[in-house]
Amino acid sequence: MWLAFHLLTGGTFLSARNLWNLSVQTASVGVMVGGMVLVIVMRHIDLSVGSILGLTGMIMAVLNARVLPDTSWSGWATLLAGLLVGAAIGAVQGAWVAYLNIPAFIVTLGGLLIWRGFAWILTSGQTVAPLTDRFQVFGGGLGGSIGGPWSWAIGAALVATVVVSDLRSYRRRARSGLPQRDPLLQVLVTALSVALIIGFILIMVGYPDPRTGLPRGMPVPVLIMLAVTALLMWVVRATRFGRYVYAFGGNPEAARLAGINTARLTVMVFALMGLLAALAGAIQTARLNAGTNSTGTLAELRACL
Template identity: 50%
Template sequence: MSVPSVDQSPKERRDRPRLALATQDLILLGSLSLTWLVLHLLTLNQAGQFLSPQNLWNLSVQTAVLAILVGGMVLVLVAAQVDLSVGSLLGLTGMVMAILQVAPPLGHGWPWPLAMLVGLLVGGGIGLLQGYLVAYLGAPSFIVTLAGLLIYRNAAYILAQGRTMGPLQDDFLVLGGGLNGSIGPFWTWVVTLATTVYAMYALWNGRATRSRHGLPTNPLWLDMLLSLLVLAFFAGFLWVMNGYVNPATGQGRGIPVPVLIAAAVLVYMHWLAQRTRFGRYIYAIGGNREAAMLAGIPVKRMLVLTFGIMGLLSGLAGAIQAARLAFVPTGMGSLLELYVIAAAVVGGTSLAGGKGTILGAALGALLMSSIQSGLVLIGVPTEWQNVVLGAVLLSAAVWNARFDRRKR
């Protein structure tokens, strides 16, 4: 075990973990910025430039489903578990919603809110069942969710009798960003400004609170840098959302509904992970399950709830994906679980448990989606896209391992 240097003050030693965490997020943000710059330069001579408002608007919609899923996957991985069924469960819940809207057993379409509620209940219920099998019956989460991957994918095929279900109801398509599925320029200004003010308040109020209680804080220069990055991010976000013009109205489209939903999910999951007893319990379980049990933490119940949340988010992502496509094919969500886990790992989440943040995973999801979108714009074949994404995942895993060793 390493011994702190006698030249370091107690405050310097306390600041190191927070500085290291912020540094990792900043490095990831820098990697994302560099990736965007390279992809933009590579697409300058093409019709769709990468950093154009239209492409970034579409990228945000494409990332929404992945961001929702990765928010739940972080908690699963932090608890030292894994869920390989999220893509198949997304497909199954989306198919249930589509069947109820298009060809339900009663012979007429159900209202889409009711169909969506049923799909969410199916997703949440299946998640709770998987959690029960893992926590109370002792089945490995890898095997339970691998079996779920096979069962749910083929259950969707059986329910639809091999057919693509659709078209879905027009009002439901708003969830996917289609058919005026955005909030317009005025409300985009309102939401963006309110969110910016809150983010700045949370950053500096958190610093003041920690300082007042003698807890470690980031160096002043780092928090000032983070503030500038927050302001730059929201300014760029506003430019993108209102810069993509709707030909029907001649005005900016504004924030798409699926992006709003994804942002709300990520904010809630961040609060759940960082500010609640439930989140602290999950990190404790992933760090040392036996010690968590001895400390009186209800480990089994926490694991069941974690898988239940993952199932519920799979159902929500299934609704958004179905609304984006307007039709639900039997293969919807295939291999998506691999991208979700990859995004979490790229964002710094450890597969060994006990380590990971929602912010890092969200940046990882955006990085993975950006690379894939940019490669499509360039015209790279699908097989080479997968090679590049695999190389990015491998590099992130190696970096995380080395970063953890240096921090220890």
């Protein structure tokens, strides 16, 4: 598909500039995907994430443009307020599912309509703009990238992590007598992972800053997406919370009888989903430099698919 688009656009689609912009545009969805995976693993669904994204984005836009002064901390204060609202909305929806036994489909379908309505009521349908430069950093604006040297430093760290992780996993399975890949195949798999990382960094540094001509490097939204993905992977693989989520998804009744507080777990997962939707709202609102009522429309479909 990429090659077809590249040919149809006369060599524009696979340019560094277009791929850089696509990575920024998809970062908000990438942030929500991890939370949606946990929701789906627990046999639920959250259809309200697009509306939560829109509401929290509008709240952050109002705070940033009309309430908070333009100071060094205003961008972070705006983000924190949005995250708290998103987590609270998710927790409320999770409580309806966990303690009132209302299907998540019904609860979040109602949330899809309700939270979008609150976003409209908040500003009477007005678009709120412009936002401060410090908040726009979260959306990958002109100052929302880390430059070439730092991008290569992060790329080197990722390469080292992949190599060390694959090597440790190979040795651990060998000591345990578990079946594993042929050594040559393992080297090829690791080399492919390293090549993908290097290729990604090359694309990120291949798009120059229009003001200075220097490489823009990784955009902040992509860094946020990578950090969220890495954190959730660690949570799923190495924490009790992650094991409980998969135990609940395998057999909710067995998980409850095993002593897991399944109601609290459900609330926590939905609260996490709400927090990630708010984080996606911050990214998208900052990228647009405006809070609009249409922000996040149909984002629930993209996150679920």
